[in-house]
Amino acid sequence: MATIRDIAERAGVSMTTVSNVLHGRSSRVSAETVECIEEIIRETGYTPNMNARVLVGSSSRIIGVISSMVPISSGGIFQDPFHAVLLSGIEKCTRDLGYFLMVRSVEDANELESLLTNWNIDGLIMIGFFPESFYAQLEEMRKPYVQIDSSLRNRGLKIWLDDETGGYLATRYLIENGHRRIVFVCTPMQGSRVVGGRHNGYLRALAEAGIEEKPEDLCEIGYTIEAGIEMGEKLAERHDFTAIFACADLLACSVCTGLMMHGRRVPDEISIVGYDDTAMARLNCPPLTCVHQDVAGRGSKAVEMLVDAIEKGEGSEPYTFPVTLVERQSVKRITL
Amino acid sequence: MATIRDIAERAGVSMTTVSNVLHGRSSRVSAETVECIEEIIRETGYTPNMNARVLVGSSSRIIGVISSMVPISSGGIFQDPFHAVLLSGIEKCTRDLGYFLMVRSVEDANELESLLTNWNIDGLIMIGFFPESFYAQLEEMRKPYVQIDSSLRNRGLKIWLDDETGGYLATRYLIENGHRRIVFVCTPMQGSRVVGGRHNGYLRALAEAGIEEKPEDLCEIGYTIEAGIEMGEKLAERHDFTAIFACADLLACSVCTGLMMHGRRVPDEISIVGYDDTAMARLNCPPLTCVHQDVAGRGSKAVEMLVDAIEKGEGSEPYTFPVTLVERQSVKRITL
């Protein structure tokens, strides 16, 4: 509760001097006063009132996080483990860089504007997809924002993933293990750079091996456990393929469950490769071979880029994270 | 960016009048000025500057969330799916009640104090366990705080779970299905009300059925997938039990994986019951029978209790959430 005035009085100096010490402007203060004041600051446990700082200055050192709703079950943000890990990376980096994190779900562009102006938020991290009006609002307000897994056309900072390579690596791995008929399970592709990229990689690997793409091998479903299990049950009836590439761990694991519930064995009869390498991949039985991405790292990078933009006013090119393939036990080598 | 002063000028009234309109003090303003001002407020898209409000008033309408680190892999908060869903519930309710959410990891009591005073945070939600110094700090600052899954002795608001009943239901269910030798897998019990409660329920069900507790049936491990898988592998060697009750889904699923990797079949040879009913329970193969708790609901309730305490200054009794048993397919009825 101690204020700058309190410190100044106790030290017998002016508030300006205290402020200078607080901001490390040591050139303007004699060494001994610095020491004296610092001592008092320690004693009194002074903590700046950020609200007052924001009011007088421009920066609030608050970073906002909004997330579009990709819930596993019902509404609410961050239910998806992917988002949880992402947030974890975001929080850590935000903290390390001396910023604060305000988390909120936002219904429309007006709410977004309110949020931003209410607290004079310095910049925004956007997880997922949002209506065009959100971007228009942000541009109008000239607020820096960074998108994770964004679509193509919007401006602003972007954290991408090398989705195409991931799709390619997964599919090539299956082909190298003797599989020639590979089902592609994904969420609806329309307009999604992410899913589209993974699919392109899938197609490239197929083409490279001289394998023709079969329309019935493309399975688009909703991003829920139930949809995945259902798809697994449907696929269990088919005997015209030997492998599945699912473009998210959640889908891979739930499809796997659906298959096994109907007596099909993984990987003995059907091999599966997933995408993301979240905790559920390691937990799956058998442990899931999948494309790995550094989820928490992407969160950190998003914060770094955003803070750069906030402090230096720099816009940077989209940053693309690499992917790797993690071999576990859900793929069987087969010989024809 | 419009301020109260701007509005006042445009309306040709004083700032006080605008403020009165803003706060619905209609008795002090004539109906026509109210309408006029409201019109201007709409036009100009006025949004209050919260920092200024906090500075002059006392309440910030910010709720803080800190989480002890119970990470699946490396450091960082909210990596655990349980925490993710919890946060989701917290965020929604916070928003519905007109508050804002600041999320942060905190290393020690000093950092906690800084966080709270920096922003004049109204109240705190604590997820998990924290050192005694945290509580001392909060008491000293007279900040309302609510603990989710707290230990016994601290003051403050508490959201509990009926852990004992959960342990009892799970164990009784296994016994009803013919199992008499039930291994109890958990995280270290020492001082944990949560794990201790579940264990007590387990013991009660055993006693009720006249089954003696065997020391070798108590397995304490770390809360990680790796530890669970390892324990599953170890248990796969044993043939002196028919069922496992794991006091967290993560443990149940990873033990299940470990068992199956070593050729033991679930539920044919070994039945398993989990606890929490997170997404991974539905995703498990076979889908996990487990004790259900309303995780998001607990988050909401925490916010409600906290806001009550903030606004009415009321301290309330610990609120205990009920549990139910969800039957899926990881338990087999056996006859001796």
Next chain:
DNA sequence: TTGTACGCGTTATCAC
């Protein structure tokens, strides 16, 4: 090197 004074946007008190 140090101090004074003003303004940031809002609310509350008190006078009109």
Next chain:
DNA sequence: GTGATAACGCGTACAA
């Protein structure tokens, strides 16, 4: 019913 005005805590010209 309405309007000045003083705070809230801090940063920063500007003056000394």
